Amino acid sequence: MPLDLGGVIVATTLPFRPDDGAPAGLAVDYDRYAEHCAWLVDNGCRGVGPNGSLGEYSSLTDDERRRVVRTAVEAVGDRALVVAGVHGVGWHQARGWAEAAAEDGADGVLLLPPTLYRANRDEVLRHYAKVDEVGLPIMMYNNPIDTKVDLTPDLIAELYELEHVVAVKEFSLDARRVREIKDLCDIDVIAGADDLLFEALVAGATGWFAGYPNAFPREAVRLYELLSADRVAEARELFTEMAPVFAWDSKTEFVQAIKFSIDVAGESVGGPTRPPRGPLTDAQRAIVRRDTERALRAGASLRSPAE
Numbered sequence: 001m002p003l004d005l006g007g008v009i010v011a012t013t014l015p016f017r018p019d020d021g022a023p024a025g026l027a028v029d030y031d032r033y034a035e036h037c038a039w040l041v042d043n044g045c046r047g048v049g050p051n052g053s054l055g056e057y058s059s060l061t062d063d064e065r066r067r068v069v070r071t072a073v074e075a076v077g078d079r080a081l082v083v084a085g086v087h088g089v090g091w092h093q094a095r096g097w098a099e100a101a102a103e104d105g106a107d108g109v110l111l112l113p114p115t116l117y118r119a120n121r122d123e124v125l126r127h128y129a130k131v132d133e134v135g136l137p138i139m140m141y142n143n144p145i146d147t148k149v150d151l152t153p154d155l156i157a158e159l160y161e162l163e164h165v166v167a168v169k170e171f172s173l174d175a176r177r178v179r180e181i182k183d184l185c186d187i188d189v190i191a192g193a194d195d196l197l198f199e200a201l202v203a204g205a206t207g208w209f210a211g212y213p214n215a216f217p218r219e220a221v222r223l224y225e226l227l228s229a230d231r232v233a234e235a236r237e238l239f240t241e242m243a244p245v246f247a248w249d250s251k252t253e254f255v256q257a258i259k260f261s262i263d264v265a266g267e268s269v270g271g272p273t274r275p276p277r278g279p280l281t282d283a284q285r286a287i288v289r290r291d292t293e294r295a296l297r298a299g300a301s302l303r304s305p306a307e
Contacts, residue, residue, distance in 0.1 A: 003108050003137040003166050005188050005207040007046025008224050009083055011054040012037060013214045013259055014068065015269040024274045028064050030071045036214075036269040037075035044221035045213060047081030048072050049110055051097075053146070054211050054255055057085055058115075059274035066100050073105040083139060083209075087112040091130035098134040108137035110169060110209070113149040124149060125159065132162040139167040139190060139209070142177075145250075153177065157184040169209045170200065173250060178203035194246035198239045201227040211249045212242075214269075215261040215292065219299025241298030245291035256280045261292040 015036065019027035037048045050072040051057040051065055060068070069084045076082060084101040086109040088094035098109050111131055113124045132138060140159060142151035151159070156168050170177050171192035178189045182204050191200035191208045201208070201224070213220035223242065226235035248257035255273050260280060262270035272279070280288065 003081070005046070005081075005139070005167055005190060006228075008044070008208050008210055008213055008217070008221050009047040009049055009081060009190075010040050010045050010213045010217065011049040011052040011209060011211050012040070012072070013255070013262065013269060014050075014055045014060075015271055016274065023059070023061065026272060026274055028060070028068065030067065032269050033068065034071050034075040036267070037072050039267075040213065040217050041076050041080040043217035045080065045217050046207065047083060047107070048076060049083045049085060049209060051085035051087075052110060053085075053143075054214070054258060055085065056255060056274055056277070057087065059276075065097070066104065069101055069106055070104045081107045083108045083110050085110045086131065087115050087141075089114055089116050091127040094127065095131050095134060098131050098136055102134055102136050106136065108139060108166070109134075110139045110141050112141045112143060113147050113151065115147060118148045121155065124151070124155065128159050128165065129162060132164045135164060137166045138162070138164050139169055140165060141169045141171070141192070143169075143171040143192070145171070145173070153180040153184050156181055156187065160185045160187045167206070170205070175199040175203070178205050194249035195243050197223070197246070198227065198235065198243075202232070211254065211258050212246055212261065212295075214258055215265045215267070216296055216299055219295065222299065238298055242295040245288065245295045248288060248291070253277075253280060253284065257284070257288050260285060260288050264289050264292040265296060 015029040015032040016026035017029040050068045072082050084106040086094050086097035144150035167188035167190050169190045169192040178200050181189050188206040191197050191205045194212045223238050259270040
C-alpha cells in the first residue's frame with residue numbers, strides 16, 4: 001500500500017491540564033491537542049504522529065492512548081497523514097494497537113521492536129510480521145538507544161519483504177545508516193534524529209519524522225524544503241542556527257526540552273510531563289531557552305523558498 005512520506009511528519013507532544021483525579025494529577029487536554037495538530041498542518045507539515053515517545057504514550061491509560069489517535073484523525077481530516085505509534089512489549093499488544101489505529105482512521109503506524117525486552121532477531125521478525133497482518137502501512141522505528149535492539153541494515157532489508165512495511169524511521173545516530181540501508185533495499189528511510197537531519201536528507205532520506213517542529217513548524221518545513229530542493233548553502237545557514245536546539249531531541253530529557261521550547265515559542269501545548277519524566281533543571285531551561293530563541297530568530301530572518 002503506497003504512502004507518500006515526503007515532508008515533515010511531527011511526532012506530536014501531548015498537552016496536559018491539572019486534574020486531581022487523573023494519573024499523576026494531569027489529564028490529557030484533547031481540545032488543545034486537536035488545535036495543535038491542526039496548527040502543525042496549517043503551517044505546512046505533511047502529517048502528525050500521535051502516541052510516540054514524545055507523546056508520552058507509555059504514561060497513558062489505554063483509553064487515553066486510543067482517544068489521542070482519534071483526536072488527531074478528527075483534527076487533520078483528509079488534509080494530512082496520521083501515523084500512529086503502536087509500540088508494545090509484545091506483538092499481541094502492538095497488533096492490538098494497530099487494529100485500533102486502523103479502525104480509528106490512521107493512515108499508517110509507527111512501530112518499534114518489542115519494548116522493555118531486548119528481543120533477538122527471530123523475535124523482531126515475528127513482531128513485525130504479526131503487525132503486518134493488520135494491513136496498515138508500517139514505518140519501522142529503529143531506536144537502539146531506548147530499545148537496545150538495533151534494526152541493522154540487513155535486518156531492515158529482510159523486514160522490507162513484508163507486504164506492508166514501507167519505511168523506517170532511522171534513529172541510530174549513525175550518519176552512515178541511510179546510505180547503508182539504501183544500498184540494500186528501496187525502502188523509504190525517514191530522518192529520525194533532528195540534529196542529523198542535514199546529513200540524512202543529503203544522503204537520500206525521503207522525509208522527516210520530527211520532534212522539534214512541534215515548537216516551530218514553519219521554520220522546520222522551510223529547512224526541509226531547502227534541503228529537498230538542493231539549496232544546500234541556504235539550508236546549511238538555517239540548520240547551523242537550529243542544530244543546537246535540535247540536539248535536545250537525542251538527550252534523555254528530550255520530551256521536557258521540546259515542551260519547554262514550545263512554551264518559549266509562545267504556543268500553549270508545552271507544559272508539564274507525566275512520570276517518570278521530571279522537570280528540567282534551571283540550568284537546562286536556560287540552555288533550552290537560549291537555543292530555542294536562536295532557532296526562532298534564524299527562521300524569522302530567512303526568506304521563503306517560494307520567493
